[in-house]
Amino acid sequence: MNDLLAARPTLLYVDDEELACKYFARTVGADYEVLLARTSAEALAILLQDSARIAVLVTDFRMPGGDGGELLRQVALDYPHIVRILVTAYADKDVLMQTVNTGEVFRILEKPLTVAAVRDTLRLAFERYRERALQNQRLTAMDETLAFLAHELNTPLASIALNARSIESGDGVEQDGPRDVDGAARAMRESAQYCIAVLSSFWRSIHNGRRQPAESEARSEITAEGLVAALLDTYPFATTQRSWIQVEVIEDFAVTTQPNCVALVLSSLLSNALRALSEVPSPAVRFTVLAGPTPSIRVWDNGPGIPPEIKNRLLTDPVTTHAKSGGNGLGLILCNRVMQSCGGGIRIESTSGGGTTVMLDFPHIKGQMDRSF
Numbered sequence: 001m002n003d004l005l006a007a008r009p010t011l012l013y014v015d016d017e018e019l020a021c022k023y024f025a026r027t028v029g030a031d032y033e034v035l036l037a038r039t040s041a042e043a044l045a046i047l048l049q050d051s052a053r054i055a056v057l058v059t060d061f062r063m064p065g066g067d068g069g070e071l072l073r074q075v076a077l078d079y080p081h082i083v084r085i086l087v088t089a090y091a092d093k094d095v096l097m098q099t100v101n102t103g104e105v106f107r108i109l110e111k112p113l114t115v116a117a118v119r120d121t122l123r124l125a126f127e128r129y130r131e132r133a134l135q136n137q138r139l140t141a142m143d144e145t146l147a148f149l150a151h152e153l154n155t156p157l158a159s160i161a162l163n164a165r166s167i168e169s170g171d172g173v174e175q176d177g178p179r180d181v182d183g184a185a186r187a188m189r190e191s192a193q194y195c196i197a198v199l200s201s202f203w204r205s206i207h208n209g210r211r212q213p214a215e216s217e218a219r220s221e222i223t224a225e226g227l228v229a230a231l232l233d234t235y236p237f238a239t240t241q242r243s244w245i246q247v248e249v250i251e252d253f254a255v256t257t258q259p260n261c262v263a264l265v266l267s268s269l270l271s272n273a274l275r276a277l278s279e280v281p282s283p284a285v286r287f288t289v290l291a292g293p294t295p296s297i298r299v300w301d302n303g304p305g306i307p308p309e310i311k312n313r314l315l316t317d318p319v320t321t322h323a324k325s326g327g328n329g330l331g332l333i334l335c336n337r338v339m340q341s342c343g344g345g346i347r348i349e350s351t352s353g354g355g356t357t358v359m360l361d362f363p364h365i366k367g368q369m370d371r372s373f
Contacts, residue, residue: 276303
């Protein structure tokens with residue numbers, strides 16, 4: 001969706017008069033990509049192929065073979081993301097009001113069109129489109145984040161339940177875990193601490209994102225380095241795990257889209273890395289922040305790596321080696337979906353015995369920070 005917002009704005013103009021189409025395209029062609037149609041049927045054919053990049057529809061009301069009102073109603077039903085504008089030379093208020101009510105028309109332009117009116121209306125229409133697109137992106141990101149949050153808490157909670165059930169039955173704990181009560185209690189405490197840390201991080205990031213600063217106080221920018229630092233300050237490390245981690249900031253950048261979602265993804269990736277290093281003699285994890293050529297946060301570990309047949313499925317199929325502790329293999333799939341809903345994505349580089357690097361890619365933004373270390 002970020003690519004769509006960054007691309008040249010595209011609109012579809014529909015009018016049965018050829019001269020009107022040419023005049024309209026010449027008037028606004030310097031600012032927008034203009035697609036032209038002479039009938040409703042032709043307009044619907046264009047929409048069927050290019051609706052994803054069309055932000056605004058401008059249609060004449062009186063046209064042979066189907067009026068603009070019918071087209072507007074069809075577009076409102078099939079392509080609700082498109083902002084719709086009606087052009088008319090008629091003063092039939094009842095017909096126009098019916099069209100507005102049923103077609104959800106954003107504005108009405110009266111013929112003869114003036115350059116100032118057209119440009120001003122289109123500016124407002126594209127602003128409305130961007131507002132809708134950003135709102136839809138936020139809602140999608142929140143849906144993905146809630147699904148991811150539920151998954152992220154599921155594994156430690158399942159582990160707690162399994163250990164508690166084993167203690168309760170007097171059979172010890174699961175085969176691959178600690179066999180004594182003290183060990184089981186310790187594992188349960190660590191799992192509970194992780195759940196608390198995840199929820200605390202999520203709540204803090206949402207609260208900070210909604211906090212309105214005082215008029216004299218500039219809004220502090222949330223950066224990639226800041227997200228990594230906050231994660232390392234709050235993560236419930238066991239024993240010497242914190243000493244395994246290094247942070248390298250080559251060039252910092254602002255995280256402008258759903259930083260609370262990104263914080264959860266980073267927590268999950270750190271958890272995966274620490275789990276992979278449980279039996280490595282000299283464990284190491286490195287976070288690298290760099291702004292170019294693609295803004296990214298990279299999480300590297302020197303663990304056993306991932307076989308190619310597994311790596312190729314991690315972002316598409318539920319693959320897990322932790323089913324006994326409640327894992328279901330959806331972690332990286334959900335991480336990727338969260339990043340995609342924020343306009344980015346995930347890449348994985350790994351070889352058996354050669355460690356693993358997970359890269360969180362972010363959309364390019366204007367005015368990124370120019371800071372080197």
